[in-house]
Amino acid sequence: MALTGVLRPGHAQVRVLNLEESIRFYRDVLGLVETGRDAQGRVYFKCWDERDHHSYVIREADSAGLDFLGFKVLDKATLERLEADLRAYGLQTTRLPAGDLLETGERVRFELPSGHLIELYAEKTIVGNGVGLINPAPWDGAREHGIAPVRLDHALLYGPNIAEVQKIFTEVLGFYLVERVLTPDGQDNAAIWLSCSHKVHDIAFAEYPEKGKLHHCSFLLDTWEQVLRAGDIMSMNQVAVDIGPTRHGVTRGCTIYAWDPSGNRFETFMGGYQPYPDYEPLTWTFDNFGQGLDFPQRKLHETFLSVVT
Template identity: 80%
Template sequence: MALTGVLRPGHAQLRVLNLEEGVHHYRDVLGMVETGRDEQGRVYLKCWDERDHNSLVLREADRAGIDFVGFKVLDKATLDKLEGDLRAYGLATERIPAGELLATGERVRFRLPSGHDIELYAEKQAVGNGLQVLNPAPWTKASENGIAPVRLDHCLLYGPNIAEVQKIFCDVLGFYLVERVLTPDGAGNVAIWLSCSHKVHDIAFVEHPEPGKLHHLSFLLESWEEVLRAADIMAMNNVQVDIGPTRHGVTRGCTIYAWDPSGNRFETFMGGYQPYPDYEPTTWTFDGLGAGGGLDYPQRKLHESFLSVVT
């Protein structure tokens, strides 16, 4: 599919209770690369194979959770057009000047009915992945540090009115629905997986009464063996695991869910299939999420912590 409009997830700003504990977790255990610190005290990190300056920003706060999620768009003209489209749809937007986020250009921020702040931006400093661009090697020394995911892959957010959220992403931003879980009565969706690419999802939402909640940030690994290695590294570093290693029925991804020291859930993820916008969305009944293996295919059960613990 043509890469136009919204290209990919670009960054997320996460609140942590102790900044240096958070940095140790994401830099030394997960294996991200620290790329800078700003005057506000925020710490910037990227995955080893990402070309842009940062994909994760850590901010110390008195409660854990997510501040905002940013998506990179094709160019400045696309940014201007999408801001106009959002305004025409009835959403208020805010222009954040270049440089407010380190190495990042001007951003357009808007709030979803779910209570989440989403940003669009066109420019971020390219720092490369540590490999030459002519006849490159397949990996760098940074890819041996910690779990070493290759990129920030997606996030799952919890909040109200996801039916309206789906309209905004699909009708305004050009995403498409890949999978969904029906409500118990089958009348609507309790969960949606949305893509702006040919990934099985770039963002997902679950209906939840409290607005603005984070379920998890997901980091991509390249094989099942790397997921199992991630489990070993988590155990050796006393990282508390929620679920896994296992496979989802939804998205067919292989996964471990665990918590950082502040209680923010993160995922190490691989697999899934490659959808296209003309595919019919896959539908799961509410019962199928548990007994049908939607969440945990081998055990075919729901995990209470997975459904209830958010930040």
């Protein structure tokens, strides 16, 4: 949790081309738990070990991509304060009413210079992770239905002006910079990894000319063996795999990038280290970005730089 009271990425809403096919994919292959559908036809999912009502929402649309990403904050007072801080910083905010997203309180939304819609919210119905609050087992059958990630972990977004985005996240929202890749001339950041916790990233951005692009939403697995299992399940289900299994140099995380049926990249990953706000950021030079992306292969896969939704 940031000192500001920002807790974690709590939901992403993603556009899919075919709702039924996507439900099958997210429920049975990625192994999310379906928790609801709303009047707009949106379908709500959570990861098995999450306790809030949902973390991933899909809606059918003509093009894939990210509608918005929401961060849960500590409470309503925090929400008020952060809205005031965003406005004081010069950003416009809008309010979405409680219930607009199922089981979710009021949301404060603003647009980043990179073109992404970010939301803050303080309330979402707690549904639990299925093992209860008294003498809980460490897991139950839901952990083994499909890939079954533990939680929505972070997202990597592509868009312009990430220097200004970084300022908003660090100066207003209380995030800190964990790692970064320099531009070829070494003068700017080509990509930044930001944390509001001790996760190696809660959100990341890469500089990109087009606004509002999604590189990937990332789902956490517990172990490297679960990453292998994820790759097996992807192959058994004809999921298009992009990169991995491998280790990122950046963040040390162990990963597979793949695409959902609509072409939205997602990541199943584990590992990395646990940074603190008093850590100096780690820096990757552009010439070594290949090692940062794919540590064993040291290869700057072309799709990483160019394929987004």
